[in-house]
Amino acid sequence: MPVTKDDVLAALGKVAAPDGTPLPQTGTLSDIVASDGKVFFSISVDAAVVQAWEPVRKRAEDAVKAIAGVKSAMIALTAERKAGAAAAARPPQGGPAGAARPAHAHGHGQQQGPSGVPGVTSIIAVASGKGGVGKSTTAVNLALGLRDLGMKVGILDADIYGPSLPKLLAIREKPQTIGGTRLKPIERYGLTVMSIGFLIEEETPMIWRGPMVMSALTQMLREVEWGTLDIMVVDMPPGTGDAQLTMAQQVPLKGAVIVSTPQDLALIDARRGIAMFRRVNVPVLGIVENMSTFICPHCGTRSDIFGHGGARREAERLGVPFLGEVPLEMSIRETSDAGLPIVATHPDSPHAAAYRAIAANVRDQLGSGAAAKPAPRIVIEA
Numbered sequence: 001m002p003v004t005k006d007d008v009l010a011a012l013g014k015v016a017a018p019d020g021t022p023l024p025q026t027g028t029l030s031d032i033v034a035s036d037g038k039v040f041f042s043i044s045v046d047a048a049v050v051q052a053w054e055p056v057r058k059r060a061e062d063a064v065k066a067i068a069g070v071k072s073a074m075i076a077l078t079a080e081r082k083a084g085a086a087a088a089a090r091p092p093q094g095g096p097a098g099a100a101r102p103a104h105a106h107g108h109g110q111q112q113g114p115s116g117v118p119g120v121t122s123i124i125a126v127a128s129g130k131g132g133v134g135k136s137t138t139a140v141n142l143a144l145g146l147r148d149l150g151m152k153v154g155i156l157d158a159d160i161y162g163p164s165l166p167k168l169l170a171i172r173e174k175p176q177t178i179g180g181t182r183l184k185p186i187e188r189y190g191l192t193v194m195s196i197g198f199l200i201e202e203e204t205p206m207i208w209r210g211p212m213v214m215s216a217l218t219q220m221l222r223e224v225e226w227g228t229l230d231i232m233v234v235d236m237p238p239g240t241g242d243a244q245l246t247m248a249q250q251v252p253l254k255g256a257v258i259v260s261t262p263q264d265l266a267l268i269d270a271r272r273g274i275a276m277f278r279r280v281n282v283p284v285l286g287i288v289e290n291m292s293t294f295i296c297p298h299c300g301t302r303s304d305i306f307g308h309g310g311a312r313r314e315a316e317r318l319g320v321p322f323l324g325e326v327p328l329e330m331s332i333r334e335t336s337d338a339g340l341p342i343v344a345t346h347p348d349s350p351h352a353a354a355y356r357a358i359a360a361n362v363r364d365q366l367g368s369g370a371a372a373k374p375a376p377r378i379v380i381e382a
């Protein structure tokens with residue numbers, strides 16, 4: 001018998017809130033997703049009382065795990081601000097390298113920005129407005145390029161709808177838990193890796209709702225032992241809708257790298273992506289042109305399948321740095337899809353060199369103080 005939402009609610013009826021009220025009657029529960037023996041939901045309480053609720057979250061998790069047929073339970077406790085808080089305002093990221101940034105309350109009814117992840121110096125997003133432009137491939141190879149620059153690098157798959165890192169890094173093992181509550185990330189090619197895909201089966205239908213997406217992301221940031229990292233690369237889901245906007249707000253980002261293919265349509269989406277980060281005051285570190293040029297492996301002829309140079313021109317037009325280009329190249333697709341990223345497995349190839357050059361530009365942008373400047377104002381025409 002598959003586990004249903006009602007089974008979960010019945011079990012939660014035996015769990016009491018700090019004031020003794022049965023949990024389902026407290027109005028704090030998000031939608032409950034019960035799918036294939038896996039249960040997800042979040043408990044949202046006011047930030048002031050969040051500590052008193054942690055034991056409740058734990059009891060709820062234990063109660064759900066005790067239901068026959070439940071294979072895993074992911075229950076997040078999320079702190080809500082009182083109504084009236086402005087959604088889009090957040091403090092700029094800056095300050096000393098390596099400092100774990102505590103959340104500061106900002107007056108004037110503004111919502112506070114997300115606090116940093118302890119031990120992680122910089123978090124950057126790899127994003128695009130459009131799907132399938134090569135974000136995940138770029139994120140992995142960029143992370144490896146940063147590793148080659150001598151940094152300690154982590155990579156977080158925030159694509160909760162379609163996680164890619166298990167495949168791109170050929171990771172099949174499940175992360176272990178530490179002390180029953182925290183997760184130990186997976187190490188691969190010197191990268192510290194976490195993906196929601198490690199926790200769910202590939203076939204699981206992903207009926208994520210807004211609060212679920214957020215709680216999963218928060219858990220992956222805060223309940224994973226990331227250790228000490230110079231930089232964490234976050235592979236974002238495609239699009240610029242509410243879910244992506246909330247993510248961009250929720251993760252304490254120092255900057256965003258926008259990936260685009262050269263053609264106009266993709267560039268319109270890239271512009272939307274840039275505008276989205278601007279709304280949440282995340283600096284745009286620059287644009288990468290992916291699938292830039294195709295060189296025929298048989299005859300050596302160069303063809304610009306999606307055009308060429310569009311992203312560079314767009315970057316100039318928008319006043320954001322151009323970080324470099326990566327050709328449309330069979331070996332990039334093959335290595336990517338085989339879980340053998342090209343920077344790790346063919347470090348002497350010109351393509352690996354292209355990713356390392358992009359990594360160096362990203363590092364320079366982060367170091368140059370660009371990350372402290374707001375992104376330029378963008379007008380979306382389409």
Ligand SMILES: Nc1ncnc2c1ncn2[C@@H]1O[C@H](COP(=O)(O)OP(=O)(O)OP(=O)(O)O)[C@@H](O)[C@H]1O
Nearest residue numbers: 131132133134135136137238327328329332333336
């Ligand atoms: N430069 C490239 N040359 C050839 N193939 C590429 C290149 N970059 C990415 N690909 C291939 O394109 C496909 C899509 O890439 P990827 O999954 O990285 O895109 P994405 O933007 O993350 O997609 P999604 O929006 O679904 O998350 C993959 O099969 C990948 O191997």
Ligand SMILES: [Mg+2]
Nearest residue numbers: 135136159164
């Ligand atoms: Mg992807």
